[in-house]
Amino acid sequence: MPDVTSLPLFVGASLLLIVAPGPDLLYLVSQGAAHGPRAGLATALGLAAGNLVHTLAAALGISVLLLGSALAFDALKLAGVAYLLYLAWTSVRPRAPAAPGAPAAHAAPGPLFRRGLLMNVLNPKVALFFLAFLPQFASPASGPVWLQLVLLGVLFTTLVVLVFGALGLAAGRLRPWLQRAAGGAVGRYAGWAIALLFIGLAVRLGLAQR
Numbered sequence: 417m418p419d420v421t422s423l424p425l426f427v428g429a430s431l432l433l434i435v436a437p438g439p440d441l442l443y444l445v446s447q448g449a450a451h452g453p454r455a456g457l458a459t460a461l462g463l464a465a466g467n468l469v470h471t472l473a474a475a476l477g478i479s480v481l482l483l484g485s486a487l488a489f490d491a492l493k494l495a496g497v498a499y500l501l502y503l504a505w506t507s508v509r510p511r512a513p514a515a516p517g518a519p520a521a522h523a524a525p526g527p528l529f530r531r532g533l534l535m536n537v538l539n540p541k542v543a544l545f546f547l548a549f550l551p552q553f554a555s556p557a558s559g560p561v562w563l564q565l566v567l568l569g570v571l572f573t574t575l576v577v578l579v580f581g582a583l584g585l586a587a588g589r590l591r592p593w594l595q596r597a598a599g600g601a602v603g604r605y606a607g608w609a610i611a612l613l614f615i616g617l618a619v620r621l622g623l624a625q626r
Contacts, residue, residue: 418564419555423571426553430572433549434579439617443535444580446613447528448587456584458525459532464576466536470546471569475562479547482540489540496538497618503531504614507607535617541624 418426435441440463448456473479482489536542546569554564 418553418568419558422553426568426571427575429549430575431579434576439539439620440536441580441583443532443613443617444584445587446610448584449590450610451528451588452591453585453588454525455528456586456588457581458528458584460580460584461577462529462532463536463580464573465529465533466542467546467573467576468569469533469537470543471550471566471573473543474546474550474569475565479543482543483547492538492540492543493621493624496535496540497622499534499538500614500618500621503535504611504618507611507614539621541621 444456444459444463447459470479482492550565550568550572551561553568554561558564
């Protein structure tokens with residue numbers, strides 16, 4: 417078990433890192449504002465689930481490969497860039513009209529959850545973050561280090577769910593106001609705005625270094 421005396425520091429540091437402006441937070445707010453509260457919550461849960469994958473990778477030593485191998489880092493980075501560009505294309509490609517009252521297929525909770533999950537998992541910088549951050553609060557004297565990393569990662573993910581979930585819901589509740597303020601233009605141009613966001617995130621990830 418992690419040292420309980422270090423948990424307040426871990427929680428405080430985690431909260432500061434979670435609310436710091438970054439690609440995940442920007443993407444979360446954009447999805448909530450464009451598609452509503454359910455979309456914001458689904459996106460938050462997907463991004464949080466990706467943290468669990470990185471936690472396991474750090475605990476099992478898999479993430480060390482990204483630190484020691486430029487090839488592995490670049491391969492995962494290119495996969496992430498390709499996925500972001502694919503999402504940019506799907507945001508603006510023509511679609512058949514949805515049935516009245518039904519959410520668009522690309523804005524349904526399931527696809528949004530998967531998008532958040534894959535965006536997080538395919539970002540090698542997140543993997544290296546977990547590899548650097550979690551071990552600072554683990555000690556061999558407190559038991560198996562891998563188990564401490566898992567528990568700390570689960571706690572971090574729980575905080576992400578709480579904070580990102582609240583922000584996603586809040587952003588979603590802004591959608592009606594944005595629609596009224598823009599005279600309906602949000603619905604017409606949201607796809608292009610989100611596509612530009614994905615392209616920007618792809619460029620940012622493509623320039624990332626270990």
